[in-house]
Amino acid sequence: MMPRLVVLLLGCCLAAVGSMAAEPIETQEQIWTFMKKYGYITEENMVNGMPKDEETKTKSITYFQKMGNMTMTGTLDEESMELMNTPRCGMKDMESFADMMRRKRYALGPRWRQTDLTWNILEDSDDLPRAQVESIMARAFKAWSDVSTLTFSKVTTNEPDIKIIFAAGEHGDGIEARFDGGGGVLAHAYFPTSNSIGGDAHFDEGERFTEGTSTGINLFQVAAHEFGHSLGLRHSDIEDALMFPYYRGYVPNFQLHRDDIAGIQAHYGEGNGQPEEPDTPSTPLDNCMPQISLATRTEDGSAYFANETHVFRRTSNNIIPAGYPKRIGDEFPGLPTNLDAAIFYSPYTYFFKGSQYWRFQNQEMAGTYPRPMSDWRGVPTDVDSAFVWSRNGGIYFTKGNQYYRYTGRENSFYPQPLSHFRGLPSDGVDAAFQYSNSITYFFKGSDYYRFNDSTVMVDNGYPLNTAIQWLGCDPNELLGPPADTGGDATVMVPSMVAVLFSALSAIYYAF
Template identity: 45%
Template sequence: MELPGRLYCVLLGLIALVSRAMPTPVPPLSTVKPTVSPQQGLKYLQKFGYLSTGTSQAGGLQAQGNLNKAIRQFQRFAHINITGELDEATLEMMTKERCGVPDIVGTANSARKRRYAIQGSRWRKHDLTYRISAYTQDLPAFEVESAVEKAFQVWAKHTPLTFTRIYWGRPDLDVKFSVGEHGDGNPFDGAGGELAHAFFPQYGGDAHFDDGETWTVRTPGGTDLFIVAAHEFGHSLGLGHSDVRGSLMAPFYQGYTPAFTLPPDDVEGIQNLYGVADIDRPSPHPRPRPPSNDVDVPDYDARGTVDPTTCSGHLDAITRTKNGSTYAFAGEFFWRLNDIGPDPGYPMRIHDIWGVVGPIDAALFWPSTGKTYLIKGERYWRFTNAVLDEGYPASMERFRGVPTNVDAAFEWGRNGKTYFIKGNQYWRYSKGWGVDDGYPQPLSVWTGLPDRIDAAFQWKNGKTYFFQGGRYWRFDDDNLRVAESDPQYPRSTAEWWLGCPIQHEPDWVGSQDGQAPGTDSTDQPADGAEDQRVNGLTGGSGASRASWRAGLTSLCVLLSLWLSRTIQNTH
């Protein structure tokens, strides 16, 4: 039931007066420590990269050995007693506030060459822009802006990097506060636990902060925004987590730190990526670093060890599965991808694992059902993770109105609709219904894409990617065109997705507006296509009503505080 505006204010005023008259209860002290169960501990190890998905269900001595090794790696990162067991100290450590980015990215059995961790991608320019697109209500806007700027300067001080805030348009780095599911496939968990996460440069560099926390500045209470932001921006610039005690890039929250200075481990890591600032240049004989004996921690900089058959960059299909894995398909082979390239042991033959003879035409993942589809010719196979569902393969006729021999398929995050591409046309499909009226449409509606597509999918960050002939494009769902970024799109699939070494600077890096060479930048959607592309989105009335209520609430709170203080002054 909607309350009239006046009654709404009166009720808030009465609540304020009553709360002033009643004593504030003192919360009881508790000695109970938060813990996690062993099963939750296994999920924790999987989530943060120590253990591959499915290990906990596997049997045998090898699986147990992998589990013990994963636990030891976590214990080393956490600087607790290394037992290889999920003991009380280990489970308790898993309750600590931390960053949501995985600790282990890539090969889990190679020796790391440095204590600082380089994820594998970096920005190719030094002048970066950022925008704060959503604020927390815990702090005044100017405090948020000041803390964010100060956090960027932590990294700028030791490198040639500059960070400029913009107020509209697409920045290099988007900073926002959100709660729960917020569109990138990594929902926040509320107070405690994961405080924030960020994407590495190859995935856009955006940084998201859990607004379920109580954000503070310059005080030991709450969660210090500056120190968390400085850590997340390290990820945005290409640094992974460090296992050095006291490092800013260590995964666990360190709390408010007066007079913070960037530790040497982090300085060396960021300068390895971007070089040093003029005032930071060392003497000709820098101090040598002692070798590391941590042979179980992965090498984040081992991009030159990729199987050469991987590096053609051409993909027939790419998709996700219910357990969060990403799979890329080319010819008779497929790869499982992590954030910097293929997992160890890949490529494998498609038929050996999926039961389908390669090559395939397309792949599709529906997040709402957790089902993954491989499509070839007139048939498709449906999977839960990589396990074939009973009753498949089935005829493509079940996708009413969709042609056979499609080139690509994906669900678009903007409207939840499914799109099939064949040649220079695309079909929009509604689940349980069929192809929508008015389709097919020309592919040129998707401004900036080439006239043919080999593969497409929505990744875990909620963004849509298109692949063609060894190159890929990221689509800007807000502006309905290929995203603007530096380096521009298209980019090399082999380098950015398959972890292949950089052989040379591609010719297409300098193309304008992120388009493929020869693509007409004046292409516009067909008549009525704009309405079709946003069909299914929520209208503006709900947002307007929420904004009105938020403003009214703020006004009423101020009125309540004034009434309360007036009554207090009369006593």
């Protein structure tokens, strides 16, 4: 965690050097204006500019604290107020309550269809000469092109792909986007869209932009961050990542964080650069995964369990082959890391990440992918899990504490509360799938839940440990002496209830 006092003092200094100072956030009205602006609360959850109830207030503050890597107390303490007054990007941090708790490091927005992009500065900065600003912008673009398939060209036209302006106050893109002077919002940018403003980056002339010094605001770092948005990256909750929403101060010898690299490569491919390994071991405890974020099956009868970077496999005869876990891209060539969810719908397995999805038949990509999630009408982006429910054969997705049923069209009946699936964690699940025994399983943290379709609730005796029961991990390393549970992955004979509902899977049940 960055020292908050240093950041706060930085903000005070910035306020002094700009042409006017951003007003500090102190009052309840200012606090909740900030929370609404950055997506931590919506208009529908407010009454007279305040949270509609204590639960909404606590939830909003908790998500703000999670994004800022603070202790999630649910109350606005001194540390929270210091971060709220830290210079930052003007883009939203989250789109909904559910978005924050399911966030998996970097987050993706829309992307450019092409990888060869043009840029031009249409309104100059008063702080630095034009030639110096152009050089800084070129280096900021190069930070992204060095690790992806993207290329950037400076042009002289007034209609490049990415238009760059320096402006103060209200500057043509709406009163809500007006700049606030030194020490507040430093800049903002727009995701790639078909609109004329899509991809554009705007910098607040109320700041004093500098190069190569700890005084003022380092223009290169701010520009590289904003261009991340111009290319389709949302804010990251990794504090050392460039796409973290708050300004960190001047960083000599700046380099992109592995989280930034993984995000841009998920959108545009790897190019010449390679993301570093995650900052925590991907397969700790002697190549075992204490937690998973994805579970699915393939046509050949295999079951797969994955974390952010690696995948375990169980064969159709319930054996874990040698050589696992493997890198996700080694088992499924063409897939990125940090996947959100997957689902097996015979004969294909579909993988989901952000606003895109991929289709595989066993271990081979089946078609030209990725494709946009808009193909799945009525299903949101950034889902948490996906499964075919063994009760009715329907396709379901979860996101946060809600679930959706895919029907091939927009359906106003969804989303519905995940609490309908009684006994599951109240804040959502990490993964789900229907196993070969026709039973639906849900996964959260280090645990899993077996769902009983006849009672529409989790079976008694659950949750159990995922790594022990499904991945064959050593219980002495994970939990100490194991309980005599028998487990589910080793019990391959389905129950009579499971058989019954499997036979009825073609019958429609409204749920």
